[in-house]
Amino acid sequence: MIVLDHLPVIPMRITSKYGKRKIGILGATINHKGIDLGNNRSVLDTPIFSVSSGKVSNNYWNDYRGWVVIIDHGTYKTLYQHLKQQSPIKKGEKVVAGQQIGLMGNSSDKTKLSVKTHLHFELIINGLQVDPQPYLEKVKRVEDMTREEVIAIVREILNGSENLPSPWAKKHWENSIADGIVTGAGPKKYATKEEVAAMIQLSKAKSDG
Numbered sequence: 001m002i003v004l005d006h007l008p009v010i011p012m013r014i015t016s017k018y019g020k021r022k023i024g025i026l027g028a029t030i031n032h033k034g035i036d037l038g039n040n041r042s043v044l045d046t047p048i049f050s051v052s053s054g055k056v057s058n059n060y061w062n063d064y065r066g067w068v069v070i071i072d073h074g075t076y077k078t079l080y081q082h083l084k085q086q087s088p089i090k091k092g093e094k095v096v097a098g099q100q101i102g103l104m105g106n107s108s109d110k111t112k113l114s115v116k117t118h119l120h121f122e123l124i125i126n127g128l129q130v131d132p133q134p135y136l137e138k139v140k141r142v143e144d145m146t147r148e149e150v151i152a153i154v155r156e157i158l159n160g161s162e163n164l165p166s167p168w169a170k171k172h173w174e175n176s177i178a179d180g181i182v183t184g185a186g187p188k189k190y191a192t193k194e195e196v197a198a199m200i201q202l203s204k205a206k207s208d209g
């Protein structure tokens, strides 16, 4: 069973599901082999995150897909398309779960396909695209965690300290901005719970090596 560790976009807002969809008034259908996710309306540019650790297996331009990144996670791959610009993460580089791999955009050759800003995300198992929605819905979000579970993760990072000192939060907040994990552009510059979770997960992934 494949378990994804992070959402590709936070918050996750599905704008088009996987599967057959009608196009045009004649009722023609196309098979949508991924899921479309809308932007985070509280920031100028919506970051896109790797859903699990892996290695970038492709980073390229396609006239229909625009800027694309494909990450190989070993037993499956994930694909992210229409990025605003080419991902800075090169083919062959490793990524951790929750690492920012690019910004949401609407790239494609506009003479061939004009799209609104969104992420088209595909989950590829044994070379075939499957519906990613059930897997994305199982991603554990911070609001799904109990207070004890969150504290357990934080304690692990703090090597057993009982306290949650603000310098710790401040340091990780600054590191995460430096690493491009959050933009700091939320209301009043506060981190959302999900952003804090992303920071914790990244810190954890880094400390796990």
Ligand SMILES: [Zn+2]
Pocket (backbone or CB within 6 Å): 016, 032, 034, 035, 036, 119, 120, 121
């Ligand atoms: Zn799509």
